[in-house]
Amino acid sequence: MLRQCWRRLAPAGPMPMHRTFSTLPATAAAAAAAQEDPAQSMTAAEASIANLLRDKLQPTELLVRDVSGGCGSMYAIDIASPVFRGVTMLKQQRMVNAALGDVVKNWHGLQLNTRVSESTSASDSAASSGS
16 A cells, blocks of 8 residues: 555656755644644545544644645644643553554554643633632
8 A cells, every 4th residue: 555655646757856844843833734724624534533533532732634645644643632631741642542543553654742731731720820
């Protein structure tokens, strides 16, 4: 399957000499992309992955992108959830893998960025200061 995907992506002529790079940190780049209303720009496969994660982890921020060029063999997931509070990064990533279940077994790779929701910590501090 990966060879078929590569053949579809391989250019017919010489490779272009320009590349686009972002100097923003990964989370800032993901946040900037999320402002473009990712729910409307997601493919059906990306949306189904996002729905799996929404059902299991109740994220406050979620961005799912197919980074394999459209063949669905590699995804980048940026997720923030209050469920991750007090949990190590390794455990957070294991929670995402468990939420994805057997779906992730068909992929070539996964770029995963997990973090605790900042909005939850702000509301927690406001609630404790208001008491």
